[in-house]
Amino acid sequence: MNCQxxxxxxxxxxxxxxxxxxxxxxxxxxxxxPDCRREIEALRATISLLGSLDxxxxxxxxxxxxxxxxEKESRLSRIRGxxxxxxxxxxxxxxxxxxxxxxxVSHLYYRSPELAKESRLSxxxxxxxxxxxxxxxxxxxxGGREVHERDRAEPKRRSEAAEPAAAAxxxxxxxxxxxxxxxxxxxxxxxxxxxQALLAQMGGRILGQEGAADSVLLLTVELPQSRQAEFLASLxxxxxxxxxxxxxxxxxxxxxxxxxxxKRDPPATGRIAESRAPSALEQSPRKDQPMVRLQLRILPKK
Amino acid sequence: MTSAQDPDKELxxxxxxxxxxxxxxxxxxxxxxxxxxxxxxxxDRGEAEELAQDVFVKVYRALGDFQGAALFSxxxxxxxxxxxxxxxxxxxxxxxxxxGAGDAALAVADPSSNPHQLLEQKELRxxxxxxxxxxxxxxxxxxxxxxxxxxxxxxxxxxLELELGTVRSRLHRARLQVQAGIREKFSLDGRRxxxx
Numbered sequence: 001m002n003c004q005x006x007x008x009x010x011x012x013x014x015x016x017x018x019x020x021x022x023x024x025x026x027x028x029x030x031x032x033x034p035d036c037r038r039e040i041e042a043l044r045a046t047i048s049l050l051g052s053l054d055x056x057x058x059x060x061x062x063x064x065x066x067x068x069x070x071e072k073e074s075r076l077s078r079i080r081g082x083x084x085x086x087x088x089x090x091x092x093x094x095x096x097x098x099x100x101x102x103x104x105v106s107h108l109y110y111r112s113p114e115l116a117k118e119s120r121l122s123x124x125x126x127x128x129x130x131x132x133x134x135x136x137x138x139x140x141x142x143g144g145r146e147v148h149e150r151d152r153a154e155p156k157r158r159s160e161a162a163e164p165a166a167a168a169x170x171x172x173x174x175x176x177x178x179x180x181x182x183x184x185x186x187x188x189x190x191x192x193x194x195x196q197a198l199l200a201q202m203g204g205r206i207l208g209q210e211g212a213a214d215s216v217l218l219l220t221v222e223l224p225q226s227r228q229a230e231f232l233a234s235l236x237x238x239x240x241x242x243x244x245x246x247x248x249x250x251x252x253x254x255x256x257x258x259x260x261x262x263k264r265d266p267p268a269t270g271r272i273a274e275s276r277a278p279s280a281l282e283q284s285p286r287k288d289q290p291m292v293r294l295q296l297r298i299l300p301k302k
Numbered sequence: 303m304t305s306a307q308d309p310d311k312e313l314x315x316x317x318x319x320x321x322x323x324x325x326x327x328x329x330x331x332x333x334x335x336x337x338x339x340x341x342x343x344x345x346d347r348g349e350a351e352e353l354a355q356d357v358f359v360k361v362y363r364a365l366g367d368f369q370g371a372a373l374f375s376x377x378x379x380x381x382x383x384x385x386x387x388x389x390x391x392x393x394x395x396x397x398x399x400x401x402g403a404g405d406a407a408l409a410v411a412d413p414s415s416n417p418h419q420l421l422e423q424k425e426l427r428x429x430x431x432x433x434x435x436x437x438x439x440x441x442x443x444x445x446x447x448x449x450x451x452x453x454x455x456x457x458x459x460x461x462l463e464l465e466l467g468t469v470r471s472r473l474h475r476a477r478l479q480v481q482a483g484i485r486e487k488f489s490l491d492g493r494r495x496x497x498x
Contacts, residue, residue: 050449
């Protein structure tokens with residue numbers, strides 16, 4: 001072992017990390033080399049000095065300052081949690097909430113003709129051409145209103161032309177609303193005409209319709225509130241027993257009367273009684289007369 | 303020493319079970335050692351104190367995940383060393399020596415020393431601190447952990463995630479450089495250079 005080897009191994013020697021054969025070789029060299037002995041001793045003194053350095057003491061309030069930092073960290077952590085937790089937790093909750101709201105709105109839309117109507121009225125009326133081949137458009141002279149029907153699978157695309165009777169629509173705020181009535185008819189289309197006639201007799205009208213005449217037909221009707229009970233009674237009567245043909249002679253009921261006379265014996269369902277002749281007031285409701293809207297679901301008899 | 307023989311094992315378990323006083327004990331036990339490493343690595347007492355506090359906050363937060371694979375002290379010094387190295391990388395400031403307050407801490411009262419000896423001793427230790435500060439940081443942290451804090455080679459290797467051979471070579475180079483620095487200082491003064 002030469003001097004260079006000894007200098008390289010001096011730290012290991014002083015830290016007692018030499019293998020036995022290295023240790024004996026190094027000590028043998030130190031026995032004959034005063035320069036290496038001096039270097040080793042100088043390094044030992046340096047290490048000793050380093051070890052005698054005093055600890056650098058912390059301030060007296062070190063512990064309380066650590067606790068203050070911990071408290072501050074906790075507050076920041078809570079704030080961070082509120083801000084960042086949505087990524088893990090709140091986003092799924094929000095998505096769930098959105099889905100639930102969507103389902104609720106959709107449910108209300110289909111269950112409430114008023115909502116559907118208002119939704120449609122907010123959309124500019126489509127031209128018949130734009131409605132496309134899949135649109136079953138029907139125009140109806142009922143209070144000067146035109147109704148566009150579209151495919152049932154795409155109800156949101158439905159739009160209805162704005163009614164000329166805008167003033168009547170504005171008075172809807174004062175109109176009370178009622179639940180849907182269901183009736184079963186042999187001939188849905190024919191029954192619809194009878195309802196129209198009955199409404200005309202009572203000063204009411206058909207506001208809108210959905211569905212096809214050969215399947216379930218949903219009618220939204222409006223009539224004076226004072227005639228609601230009578231109208232519903234007529235419907236029930238029509239469902240339960242023979243419904244008399246109208247005896248009055250309003251223009252719109254001429255065909256109905258004829259049909260009623262032709263079908264005096266057939267099943268009672270799908271026929272509407274006309275109990276009395278309508279007055280001029282009934283046929284033409286006053287604007288300040290409280291109106292009620294009803295939904296009528298006409299089901300074809302199976 | 304294995305982790306099974308960790309003298310801090312019980313304290314750590316108590317802290318993990320939510321025992322705040324146990325955490326206080328741990329802070330009081332290690333605060334000066336953490337502070338010493340930070341002060342000598344950063345060369346600034348104020349920054350070192352802030353960093354030492356942050357180290358204990360980090361340790362408290364992370365203690366729930368501490369599995370005891372290493373000694374707690376080894377883990378603590380690893381957190382301290384990494385915090386110092388990261389701090390220095392961020393700061394990129396000039397190496398500064400400990401300020402006057404730090405220097406005062408170096409003056410060890412020796413009853414057998416006369417005033418001249420005390421002054422010489424103080425100068426020697428200031429020179430020593432300067433020599434430490436002049437080391438490259440990867441050598442400095444090894445020297446501090448070994449010769450100032452007294453960690454074993456293995457503990458240093460674990461703390462700094464280094465090979466043992468790297469620890470040995472860095473430590474030896476650091477020692478030789480510190481020795482050379484002190485020699486230079488005292489050979490210029492014409493004092494004590496014969497001992498170093």
